Amino acid sequence: MLATALSRRAAVGVNANALRSLSTWANVVAGPPDPILGVTEAFKADQDPRKINLGVGAYRDGNGKPYVLPSVKKAEEILTASKPDKEYLPITGLAEFTKRAALLAYGADSAPLKDGAISITQSISGTGALRIGGEFLARHYPHSKAIYLPVPSWGNHTPIFADSGLEVRGYRYFDKKTVGLDFEGLKADLRAAPEQSIVLLHACAHNPTGVDPTQAQWAEISDIVKERKLFPFFDMAYQGFASGDTARDAFALRHFVAEGHQVALAQSFAKNMGLYGERVGAFSLVTADPAEKARVDSQLKIVIRPMYSNPPVHGALIANTILGDKALYTQWEGEVKGMADRIISMREKLYNALTHDLKTPGEWGHIKSQIGMFSFTGLTPDHTKVLAQKAHVYMTSNGRISMAGLNDSNIDYFAESVNAAVKGNL
Amino acid sequence: MSAETWQDVPLAPPDSIFQLTASYKADTFEKKVNLGVGAYRDDDNKPWVLPVVQKASELILKDTSLDHEYLPITGLASYTTAAAKLILGASSPAIQEQRTVSVQTISGTGANHLGALFLSRFYKWNGAPQVYLSKPTWANHHAIFKNVGIEPVDYPYYDPKTIGLDFDGFIGSLQNAPERSVFLLHACAHNPTGVDPTEEQWKGVADVMLAKKHYAFFDCAYQGFASGDLDKDAWAVRYFVDRGVALLVCQSFAKNAGLYGERVGALHVVPPSKEAAERVKSQLSVLQRSEISNPPTYGARVVSLILNDGILFEEWKADIRTMAGRIIAMRKELFRLLTEELHTPGNWEHIINQIGMFSFTGINAGQSKQLVEEAHVYLTGNGRISMAGLNTKNIRYFAESLDKVVRG
Numbered sequence: 118m119l120a121t122a123l124s125r126r127a128a129v130g131v132n133a134n135a136l137r138s139l140s141t142w143a144n145v146v147a148g149p150p151d152p153i154l155g156v157t158e159a160f161k162a163d164q165d166p167r168k169i170n171l172g173v174g175a176y177r178d179g180n181g182k183p184y185v186l187p188s189v190k191k192a193e194e195i196l197t198a199s200k201p202d203k204e205y206l207p208i209t210g211l212a213e214f215t216k217r218a219a220l221l222a223y224g225a226d227s228a229p230l231k232d233g234a235i236s237i238t239q240s241i242s243g244t245g246a247l248r249i250g251g252e253f254l255a256r257h258y259p260h261s262k263a264i265y266l267p268v269p270s271w272g273n274h275t276p277i278f279a280d281s282g283l284e285v286r287g288y289r290y291f292d293k294k295t296v297g298l299d300f301e302g303l304k305a306d307l308r309a310a311p312e313q314s315i316v317l318l319h320a321c322a323h324n325p326t327g328v329d330p331t332q333a334q335w336a337e338i339s340d341i342v343k344e345r346k347l348f349p350f351f352d353m354a355y356q357g358f359a360s361g362d363t364a365r366d367a368f369a370l371r372h373f374v375a376e377g378h379q380v381a382l383a384q385s386f387a388k389n390m391g392l393y394g395e396r397v398g399a400f401s402l403v404t405a406d407p408a409e410k411a412r413v414d415s416q417l418k419i420v421i422r423p424m425y426s427n428p429p430v431h432g433a434l435i436a437n438t439i440l441g442d443k444a445l446y447t448q449w450e451g452e453v454k455g456m457a458d459r460i461i462s463m464r465e466k467l468y469n470a471l472t473h474d475l476k477t478p479g480e481w482g483h484i485k486s487q488i489g490m491f492s493f494t495g496l497t498p499d500h501t502k503v504l505a506q507k508a509h510v511y512m513t514s515n516g517r518i519s520m521a522g523l524n525d526s527n528i529d530y531f532a533e534s535v536n537a538a539v540k541g542n543l
Numbered sequence: 544m545s546a547e548t549w550q551d552v553p554l555a556p557p558d559s560i561f562q563l564t565a566s567y568k569a570d571t572f573e574k575k576v577n578l579g580v581g582a583y584r585d586d587d588n589k590p591w592v593l594p595v596v597q598k599a600s601e602l603i604l605k606d607t608s609l610d611h612e613y614l615p616i617t618g619l620a621s622y623t624t625a626a627a628k629l630i631l632g633a634s635s636p637a638i639q640e641q642r643t644v645s646v647q648t649i650s651g652t653g654a655n656h657l658g659a660l661f662l663s664r665f666y667k668w669n670g671a672p673q674v675y676l677s678k679p680t681w682a683n684h685h686a687i688f689k690n691v692g693i694e695p696v697d698y699p700y701y702d703p704k705t706i707g708l709d710f711d712g713f714i715g716s717l718q719n720a721p722e723r724s725v726f727l728l729h730a731c732a733h734n735p736t737g738v739d740p741t742e743e744q745w746k747g748v749a750d751v752m753l754a755k756k757h758y759a760f761f762d763c764a765y766q767g768f769a770s771g772d773l774d775k776d777a778w779a780v781r782y783f784v785d786r787g788v789a790l791l792v793c794q795s796f797a798k799n800a801g802l803y804g805e806r807v808g809a810l811h812v813v814p815p816s817k818e819a820a821e822r823v824k825s826q827l828s829v830l831q832r833s834e835i836s837n838p839p840t841y842g843a844r845v846v847s848l849i850l851n852d853g854i855l856f857e858e859w860k861a862d863i864r865t866m867a868g869r870i871i872a873m874r875k876e877l878f879r880l881l882t883e884e885l886h887t888p889g890n891w892e893h894i895i896n897q898i899g900m901f902s903f904t905g906i907n908a909g910q911s912k913q914l915v916e917e918a919h920v921y922l923t924g925n926g927r928i929s930m931a932g933l934n935t936k937n938i939r940y941f942a943e944s945l946d947k948v949v950r951g
Contacts, residue, residue, distance in 0.1 A: 141758070141789045142814045145665050148825035151832055154616060175612060183610040197604045200597070202590040204582060205803045208558070241649065244836040257552050276833035348548070379548050393613045394840035404549050415555035422558060422683065423690040424656050424834065425649035430804035431841035 152272055153513055160511040168509040169527050171518040174324065174490045175393055176456055179524045184456070186391045188449040192438035201434060208418040208426065210239020210399075211433040217440035218399040221363060222353060222384055224371050229403045236413040237401035238421065239428045242393075243354045243385030244273065246400035250350060250381050251281025252420045253402075258348060260313035265306070265347075267291070267317070269515065271324045274317065274352075283315070291326045296483035296495050298328050304341055313346045320353035320382075321366040322489020325517035329359070329488050335369045339376050349378050354385040359489045361457035363389075363450065379403045386436050388490065389453050395432025456521075460490065463523045470532035477536040492518050500538045507543040508534035559682070563921055572919040576937050576944075578928040579921045581734070581900045582803055583866050586934045591866070593801045595858040599848045609844070614837045616828045618647020618809070622843040625850035626809045630730075630763060630777050630794050637784050637813045644824045646831060647838040650808035651764045651795030655687050657810050658760060658791050660830055661823075662725060663691040666758070669723040674760065675716065676727050677701070679925065681734045684727060684762075698726065701736045706893040706905045708738050710747075717751040723758065730763035730792070731776040732899025735927040739769070739898050745779045749786045759783055759790035767799045769899045771867035773860065784813060796846050798900065799863055805842030866931075870900065873933040880942035887946040902928050910948040918944035 150158070156172030178184040209215065215237045223230045240246035255262065264283045266274050267290035275285050288310070289302030307316065318338075323329055330338060342349055351370050357363040373380055379402070386397040400417070404410045421427070439445045468484040471477040484492055496504070496516035504510040510531060512518045523531060537543045563579040577588075585591045603609060617623065623645035627638060637643045648654040663672055672693040676684050677700035685695050698720075699712025717726065728748075733739055740748065752759060761780050767773040780792055796807040812827070814820050831837070849855045878894045881887040894902060906914075906926040914920040920941060922928045933941060 141667065142665065142819045142823055144667065145819070145822045145826055147822045148829040150825075151616065151828070154613075154832075173613070183612050185610050189611070193604060197600055200592065202592055203596070203802050203804050204590050205580075205797075207561070241835040241839070244832075244834070248834050257549065259548075259551060273832060273836065276829075280833045387613075392611050394611050394837070396835065396837075396839040402549070405547075409549055409552070412552045412554045413549055415557065416552055418558065419555045422652075423686040424653070425806065426652035426683065427804070427806070429649070429806040429839040429842065432839065 156511050156513055159505065163509050163511075165509040167530055169511065169522060169531055171510065171512040171522040171531075174388065174519050174521070176388060176391060176490070176521040177524065179459065181522070181524050181527065184391055186449065186452045188439055188445050188452055189390060189392065189435055191448070192435045192445060195438055196434050201430075203430065206239070206427045206430050206433070208421050209237070209414065210428045211430065211437055213441065214433045214437040215239050215399050217437060218384055218386075219401060221440065222356065222367055222370060222382060222401070223374060224364065224367065227371065227374055229374065233407045234404045234410050235401050236404055236410045236417065237399055238414075238417045239433055240383070240398040240400045241425070241428060242387050242396040242398040243352065243383055244277065245396065245428075246383035246385070246398045247274065247277050247352060248281060249400045249417065249420055250383055251278045251283055253417060254315060254348075254350070254381070255282035256420070257416060258315065260348070261311065261315060263311065264315040264317055264350070265310055267303075267319065267323070269325055270317065270319070271352075286310075288316070290323075291328060291493065293495075296480070296493065297486070298330060298334070300330070300334055304337065307338070307341045307347065308345060310345060310347065313348065315348045315350055316342065317350045317352060318369065320351045320356070320370050321368075322355035322359035322491070324354065324489070325491050325513070325515060326493040327487030327489050327491045328483070328493070330369070332368055332372075335372055339373050339378070342373070342378065343376065348381070349373055350381040350383070352383045354383075355388055355489050356384070357389040357450070357453040358457055361454035363453070374403060379405075386432070390436055390439065390449070392432050392435065395435065396429060397432035397436050460520045463520050463528065464492070466528050467523065467532060470529065471535065475532060475536040477532075477539055479539060490519055490521055492520055494518055494535070496535065496538065503543045504534055504538050508538070510534050560923065563923065566915075567921045570919055574937070574940050575919040575921070576932060576941055577921050578932040578941070579923060581798070581929050581931070583798065583801060583900070583931045584934070586869065586936070588932070588934055588937070591801060593859070593862040595849055595855055595862050596801060596845055598858070599845045599855065602848060603841075603844055611840065614647070614840055614843070616831050616837050617645070617824065618838045619840065619843040619847055621851060622847035623647050623809055625847060626794055627811050629773065629850060630766060630780055630792055630811065631784060631813075632774070632777065632781050635781060635784055641817045642814055642820045644812045644814070644820045644827060646810045646824075646827050647843055648808040648810050649835065649838060650797050650806040651762065651793055652683060652687070652808075653806065653838075654793035654795065654808045654810040655684065655762060656691070657827065657830060658793055658812070659688050659693055660691045661812070661827060662758075662760070663693050664830070665826060666725065667723065669721045674725045674727055675720060677729065677733070679735055680727065680729075681762075700733075701738060701903065703905070706890070706903065707896070708740060708744070710740070710744055714747060714751060717748065717755065717757065720755065720757065723756050725758045725760055726752065727760045727762060728779070730761045730766070730780050732765035732769035732901075734764065734899070735901050735923070735925060736903040737897030737899050737901045738893075738903070740779070742778065745782060749783055749788055752783075752788050753786060756789075759788050761790055761792040763792055764795040765798055765899050766794070767860070767863040768867055771864045771871070773863070789813075789815070796842070800846055800849070800859070802842050802845065805845070806839060807842035807846050870930045873930050873938060874902070876938055877933065877942060880939060881946065885942060885946045887942075887949050889949060900929055900931055902930055904928055904945065906945070906948065913948045914944060918947070920944050
């Protein structure tokens with residue numbers, strides 16, 4: 118085929134130099150496959166009927182199927198019937214949507230919200246919000262280029278912030294021994310961080326561990342952040358999804374704002390509205406006053422315009438339709454609670470299966486105490502490897518499972534496979 | 544956490560095009576005309592959702608098998624494959640030899656950005672990273688490249704004396720640039736001038752690019768929209784692929800499918816081998832992952848449906864001809880009014896020779912300002928008009944207003 122192509126090109130007068138352009142990308146090495154999205158690739162390739170995908174964090178219903186929220190379906194019908202045009206959104210997105218997104222996150226009583234001091238832009242879901250935030254901080258945060266991430270954190274946080282031009286560091290978070298929060302380590306590391314460093318905080322349902330601070334612990338963290346003048350950057354990808362209650366899941370964010378912190382917030386509607394692929398999110402900053410908000414707005418636009426000009430409209434219209442309609446909003450809240458409840462029931466079941474039925478070695482209480490989509494099982498990379506190869510059970514190599522991938526039909530097989538892996542019998 | 548965190552953030556200047564639109568919206572003058580932003584309008588000056596797009600949207604809504612799951616990092620495969628065929632041609636050696644890397648992007652801007660970012664990381668620069676941009680070019684090109692650390696350099700393109708192409712200047716720049724320079728080329732319907740090279744001229748450009756081992760960064764935002772014919776508008780890109788010029792193509796469905804706000808685009812990189820394509824794809828994925836993770840589903844589904852269904856594809860072509868046809872009719876009518884009725888001083892051939900959404904009228908900044916302030920006709924200071932803003936109801940008013948400022 119190459120010979121024919123070359124002779125064809127010779128026929129149209131190809132200069133020998135063109136072939137030397139074979140060297141243009143000679144120095145490009147193969148990039149690594151994405152560790153999270155790569156799990157789904159491996160799962161898809163597997164033909165075994167018992168296979169389970171506990172990799173990527175996308176909700177599945179009780180039948181293991183993707184779940185299009187009925188409120189979303191309804192919103193789409195209303196939307197399509199209204200025959201919207203496809204005109205460009207402003208750089209910062211659909212204004213009605215971002216206004217409502219801010220209200221959902223910060224709450225109606227939020228002082229900066231009422232003062233018109235929150236600068237907000239629509240973003241390409243949570244990833245886009247984090248990236249806009251990273252770029253903005255790298256350019257305009259005057260005091261530091263260092264951002265502290267909990268250890269561990271979502272894998273993509275590191276490249277997002279590094280590529281934005283920030284220096285990524287870590288603070289202790291997960292305690293392997295207790296399979297819970299290393300609160301003393303967290304406090305010590307935040308106290309030791311240089312003043313005015315940036316600190317990334319998972320607002321709720323920590324990814325990948327599922328371990329969240331208690332409200333009392335959040336209050337302590339807020340005090341330390343104040344003490345060290347750290348800049349809090351909240352990543353909230355699971356509001357409503359964690360406890361089933363959107364206000365409750367926003368506690369940490371709202372507490373910090375009430376305490377006077379000027380925060381940054383990355384918000385995603387991928388999980389709580391099931392809008393994953395439509396890429397619906399928002400990035401916001403608490404500023405001092407409307408005049409400062411206007412200046413910050415103008416600089417956010419400077420970040421966004423040369424990257425992608427303006428965000429996609431379809432998903433934002435769906436989210437806006439739901440948030441703006443009382444009945445749909447209430448319906449949506451119920452559906453979010455439904456998803457959260459199913460996950461909580463799977464946690465219960467898995468805990469009971471491992472502890473009472475199979476008597477699997479180890480302590481499994483963390484399965485129940487952890488919150489949200491993910492659970493850090495405590496399984497080792499070797500365990501996860503053998504689980505994939507022998508049991509056709511897929512999860513990321515750090516032992517994180519997406520609870521949403523479990524259901525009544527596969528939970529027993531999963532528990533048995535874990536049991537066998539831990540005992541070394543797989 | 545004191546309130547002074549953002550106190551030093553300076554106010555950035557607003558985007559000039561969006562500001563123009565804002566001024567237009569605020570204007571209460573009855574006969575106001577908006578010739579600013581490049582979005583198609585129908586003869587009633589309304590946004591036009593293509594009938595085929597409306598049809599596709601309804602099909603998507605009815606399809607109960609569709610969910611909102613994440614797309615792969617590089618996007619919807621049925622979309623990117625079809626999009627590559629559309630611009631490169633199904634029989635292209637790039638496609639036959641499986642060495643096209645296609646990534647779904649946030650429309651044309653996203654493709655330009657990803658392409659620029661990829662070059663900034665992996666291109667074997669001959670000296671400091673630079674990109675040659677036509678003088679003039681779409682304003683955002685400058686910002687896109689600067690943003691990733693590539694310094695823009697102008698190459699001669701538009702000749703204000705002829706209101707046409709400065710071909711000698713263009714070729715001279717290609718010849719004088721250091722070997723392996725990167726040149727941004729508008730595939731068709733040059734923005735903002737509407738001045739395109741002829742096929743002969745494109746051949747001349749390709750000759751020099753091969754001799755100098757330059758890299759072609761094609762930006763194709765108007766395929767089909769320029770002449771009304773998809774294949775004709777893709778000629779330059781396909782010719783360059785056939786000649787073996789190293790290249791990438793940025794593709795947008797904002798205009799030709801009227802999907803502006805849905806952000807449907809693609810980046811196609813064409814390395815010399817399938818093996819290189821695999822490596823390039825893996826690195827593009829890494830870059831995409833740390834910015835957006837994966838691209839938006841909706842618009843890609845609409846375009847995929849249209850491109851992969853024989854009937855819908857024909858309907859789309861007809862809708863494109865409607866848009867391109869109306870614009871060509873406006874060009875002819877404006878030319879007629881200026882030359883046959885008003886006898887406006889000057890040569891107005893460029894109105895019918897230029898191609899696509901925009902026309903560089905040839906008037907200066909002062910005259911453009913006058914048009915805005917006195918006639919409530921909104922256009923950019925470089926004399927660029929969006930032909931799509933003209934219609935049978937306002938074209939006479941525009942012609943008369945233009946005539947007035949030309950006469951002084």
